[in-house]
Amino acid sequence: MPIDHNTYRDTNFTNRFITHADLQAKINALTADGIFKVRQAGLSAQGRTIYHLSIGTGKTDILLWSQMHGDESTATLALLDLFNFFSADDEHNGIRKQILDNCTLHFIPMLNPDGAEMFTRRNAQGIDINRDFLAEQSPEGRILKQIQQQLQPEFGFNLHDQGPLWSVTGSRKPAPIALLAPPADDRASVTPSRLKAIKVVTAINNFLQEQIPGQIGRWDDTFEPRAFGDNFQRLGMATVLIEAGGYAGDPERQFVRKLNFDGILFALRQIASGDYQNQSTDDYYRIPQNNKEIFHILIRNCQLQTPGGVISADIGLNYSEQLDLPNQTSMLIYSIADIGDLSTWGAYEYIDASGALVSGTLAIDYRADFTLKSPAGTPICFENGIIVYKNN
Ligand SMILES: [Zn+2]
Incomplete structure (x- = not known):
């Protein structure tokens, strides 16, 4: 029987904006349950507690950490759902037993709680923790490094x-999941630990392809000497990078949260059983690379007035988000990313503007401020970057 994520989804969270207080409430409940071992691993720059939870008695130690970039919360939510899975007592007890008899799982959910509070990538010191492995200036980075050194997880x-x-x-579609076995050196050598990571990545890819065919990307394997994943790989911990990404109709990444849950749980089962070893490394290199070939909106075939007369062109638009954190909402501000023949590009949303004339001025990287007009009506109208009208 397949594992249904909905059974374990923590329904207190329905969007991206989980705070440290939210996490603490969850951790307090888990502490009271007594199923996980919970300890305070240390404090963030602003004094928020960073937690280390563990479960299992197996000989294979596995370390999972999320949200070292504060505005990247999808995996934190997936980990909370995994905590529910491992706390449950149901028809999947056999799977739990297999994982927990063979592995000991260590979780650091929300490594960057100060960044999470502000929903920013960096920590409260303005440091990108994932570029701080060598310099060790962030308390959060030091905590992760110390736990890894003490446990020496496989x-x-x-x-x-x-x-x-x-x-x-090649797909012109978003990548809701991107994977990488980070390189251990600048030649992207396949070291013994990286080989294991490559096989786990391949297992996750093959498993998730059923849900999102053709929509998994592979990050490029340029070595970053300051990053944690690359250094942990170098130190012999088989390290897997999972990036949660965009998916049409899922701005809060709640489906992508499910993909994270499914992918991580499958990987844990593969490690517990040893089945990941049967994966082929060729399959890893066949995962297409991550790329940037999509827009948020692609308007096709509109008519533009130019110094050379009226021409036919496409317009690609992307938004940036203006967050309203207290209300957990955001406003989308659209800018013009490209104009011309964009027939090789994809988008979350396509607007066919055949015959419609652009009224307004277009400038690359400036806020969209124009209206499309055709005898049949107005497909879309932007004012100072904001969509004020769209004909659905
Ligand atoms: Zn990140």
Whole structure:
């Protein structure tokens, strides 16, 4: 019987904006349950507690950490759902037993609670924790490094979010999941630990392809000497990077949260059983690379007045988000990303503007401020970056 994520989804969370107080409430409940071992691993720069939860008695230690970038919360939510899965007592007890008899799982959910509070990538010191492995200036980075050194886990899962404009090469579709076995050196050598990570990544890819065919990307394997994943790989921990990304109709990434849950749980089962070892490394290199070949909106075939007369062109638009954190909402501000023949690009949303004339001025990287007009009506109208009218 397949594992249904909905059974374990923590329904207190329905959007991206989980705070440290939310996490603490969850951790307090888990502490009271006594199923997980919970300890305070240390404090963030602003004094928020960073937690280390563990469960299992197996000999294979696995370390999973999320949200070292504060605005990348999808995996934190997936980990909370996984905590529910491991706390449950139901028809999947056999799966739990297999994982927990063979592995000991260590979780650090929300490594960057100060960044989470502000919903920013960086910590309260303005430091990108994932570029702080060598310099060790952030308390959060030091905590992660210390836990990894003490446990020396065989496997690590480095859980992030990527921006919504990452797509899968050749597909013109968003990449809701991107994977990587981070390189251990600048030649991207396949070291013994990286080989294990490559096989786990391949297992996750093959499993999730059923749900999102053709929409999984592979990050490029340029070595970043300051990053944690690359260094942990170098130090012999088989490290897997999972990036949660954009998916049409899922701005709060709640379906992508499910994909994270499914992918991580499948990987844990593969490690517990040893089945991941049967994966082929060729399949890993066949996962298409992550790329940026999509827009948020692509308007096709509109008529533009130019110094050379009226021409036919496409317009690609992307938005940036203006967050309203207290209300957990955001406003979308659209800018013009490209104009011309964009027939090789994809988008979350396409507007066919055949015959419609652009009224307004278009400038690359400036806020969209124009109206499309045709005898049949107005397909879309932007004012100072905001969609004020759209004909659905
Ligand atoms: Zn990140």
